[in-house]
Amino acid sequence: MDKLVIEGGSPLSGTIRIHGAKNAALPILAASLLAEGVHSLHNVPKLLDIETMLDILERLGCRCTHHEETVTIDTSLLGTSHVPEDLMRQMRSSIFLMGPLLSRFGEVTIYQPGGCAIGERKIDLHLQGLQALGAEIEENNGRISCRAERLSGNDIHLDYPSVGATENIMMAAAMAEGTTTISGAAREPEIQDLQYFLNKMGAQIMGAGTDTITIQGVERLYPCTYEVIPDRIVAGTVMIAAAATRGNVTLTHTNAGHLTSLIHVLKRAGVQITVCNDIINVSCMGRPRAVQRIVTSPYPSFPTDLQSQFMVLLSLADGFSVIKETVFEGRFKHVEEMARMGADISIDLNRAFIRGVQRLYGATVEATDLRAGAALVIAGLAAEGTTVVEQAHHIDRGYDGIELLFQKLGARISRKVPVPGPFDLAN
Secondary structure, eight states: OOEEEEEOOOOOEEEEEOOBOHHHHHHHHHHGGGSOSEEEEESOOOOHHHHHHHHHHHHTTOEEEEETTEEEEEOTTOOOOBOOHHHHTTOGGGGGGHHHHHHHHSEEEEEOOOOOOSSOOOOHHHHHHHHHTTOEEEEETTEEEEEOSSOBOOEEEOSSOOHHHHHHHHHHHTTSBSEEEEESOOOOHHHHHHHHHHHHTTOEEEOBTBSEEEEEOOSOOOOOEEEOOBOHHHHHHHHHHHHHTTOEEEEESOOGGGGHHHHHHHHHTTOEEEEETTEEEEEOOSOOBOOSOEEBOSTTSBOGGGHHHHHHHHHTSBSEEEEEOOSOTTTTTHHHHHHTTTOEEEEETTEEEEEOOSOOBOOEEEOOSHHHHHHHHHHHHHSBSEEEEEOGGGGGGTSTTHHHHHHTTTOEEEEEOOOOOHHHHHO
16 A cells, blocks of 8 residues: 655645545536536546546446546436445445436435445435435345435425535435425535536525525436535645644635634634635744634534644644544544654543644554544654655545645655565466
8 A cells, every 4th residue: 555755844835726625526426417418527636536436427337537627427328326336335425326316217226335434424314315305215235225206305304414415415306396495404615516516507406505405306407517616625734734834835726715613723723824815825933822622513613524634733732722523433543643653642532632742753654544644644744754654545535646735835745655566466
């Protein structure tokens, strides 16, 4: 497996463009199946999860190309609604295919999805939402079959603001008969982006970004050209890395409105932030301050996807900080790895107690999931000496060449690819 080698201790400096949002692009790729024809999607990053989704679409019969940041999808030859089990187990976001395939074919067969091991993420709300639209569902040994001759609009309440369930219901309801209302909906910017994409295809959806979304079903949707929003989690990761290395970094092609909670907490830590249109400047000339308490929660609160990275900054802060993780129970797996680098962090159930230290030290550590891996990269950039982050493939799921990104900001970071041995070559 690839690993990243980092010579730390140098402040990040320079300007970087933020690539498109993985968590917006994936449901949009799935939603393209709702309209027969050729779609052109721009600002789509080259990530492991994106390539897996495109592999799935091709296995279903689509023709896909991904050149630079533009994806072209021809859905005209879509011939099956049976999603391959091997690909589903590679990526949790494959669950997004349920709604579009059910809408187009009247049936869909999927399997329990895989993905990062950060905690249990049930799909009950997805299935309950599709049932409310008229789908009959059968589950057998991880295989899930859904059928509906005709989906019908309904009032659906989500007991938890699940992003995936909200998006799956939106896609399934876009061509259902009548009106669907989702109350208790998730409010993430990626849901708004899906609404804009579906509406450009001819859907009639309003309310994304609030907790109530209304979908008026239409007879047909049409292929279109669309540009995906910038990735707020990648932007947040770069902002935190700039602060942790006491650097000065300018981010372009961003949306500061999607990062309000992070900007607020960074300012509490003494980090200087300036915003102008789609440009954000981050600078931190001295040691950051501790932040007494951070609680992760669904948008617009502090995002769980930036918790691991922010913990690195707090591990270098002056004072004592507490982070409470309320979204995923497995989001503290990076703590043991950070301890190898000299961090002083203790865990009690879903709370992390961080006592800031003067410096971190390079070590060999292992990325256990996407965001934990990004956090360890930040720790390596800020640490004295050499850090080796193993299992870098986890990081590739959400960052388009993270080593290239930070190299542009002056970081001494490189990727090491293992050389195949004689046994590997023979097979």
